[in-house]
Amino acid sequence: MNNRLHQALVALFVSYSALTLSHAQTLDKIARSNQIVVSYRESAIPFNYLLTPHKAVGFSVDLTEAIVDDVRKALRRPDLHTVYMPVTGQNRIPLLIDGSIDLECGSTTNTSARGKKVTFSTNYFYAGTRLMAKRESHIGDYSDLAHKVVVTVGGSTNEKALRRQLDAQHVDAGIVLTKDYADALREVANDRAAALALDDVLL
Incomplete structure (x- = not known):
């Protein structure tokens, strides 16, 4: 370790x-x-x-x-x-x-x-997973993602939070995972995804 x-x-x-x-x-x-x-x-x-x-x-x-x-x-x-x-x-x-x-x-x-695998220092910022979408999409919550595609970064806590919220609300949405934040943003900018799930501080 x-x-x-x-x-x-x-x-x-x-x-x-x-x-x-x-x-x-x-x-x-x-x-x-x-x-x-x-x-x-x-x-x-x-x-x-x-x-x-x-x-x-x-x-x-x-x-x-x-x-x-x-x-x-x-x-x-x-x-x-x-x-x-x-x-x-x-x-x-x-x-x-x-x-x-x-x-x-x-x-x-x-x-x-x-x-259990690595050591963390004292936390220096606190954030939660939120959604970002184009204004004209009228997406305001996870329930609005039904039958749409949402993107986030693979391997992130945002991916886990997104899946948990979709499952809890029984929302049938497609999930696209990207390597990094810029790639995820491009999916929304180019209309390949309806929303981006990410830490609010990063959004």
């Missing part, structure tokens, strides 16, 4: 003197390689997104950089190299578990199931 750091949504570092064995192993790995591998999402505005093809920015990127600075101080490695790796909703947790990345800082929901 690979864990991450203080104030990110998924975090590895609290204080060097109070690290668990897993934290210490991750920091040892970082020290040996003199690099820390951190992730970003390509279109998770305002948390992290690509400003240019090779430059990720956003609130979570700022947090990530602050955490990396803490690691540099803890390890006494001012020259510690940072490697940024793009992730999706489907592969972010597996990449943490297998050690491909050391820190995932983004819009990942802290759930008990995920908490």
Whole structure:
């Protein structure tokens, strides 16, 4: 199990003197390689997104950089190299578990199931799943999705919330799953889906 750091949504570092064995192993790995591998999402505005093809920015990127600075101080490695790796909703947790990345800082929901596999920091935002649709669609609730297509990101808590709401209200709707947020938005923009289910802060 690979864990991450203080104030990110998924975090590895609290204080060097109070690290668990897993934290210490991750920091040892970082020290040996003199690099820390951190992730970003390509279109998770305002948390992290690509400003240019090779430059990720956003609130979570700022947090990530602050955490990396803490690691540099803890390890006494001012020259510690940072490697940024793009992730999706489907592969972010597996990449943490297998050690491909050391820190995932983004819009990942802290759930008990995920908490059995990775360590979360203190939550720094709270959100709920809501629907977004074109105004002319007159979609105001899940019940309005009957016999329509709704899109969300695969592997997200939004997918689970969407399925739960549709089942609870006995709504027969098609569900399309995409790799990331921008792909999901395009489905609605291009009328391939009637609505998008996502965290309200992201919408």
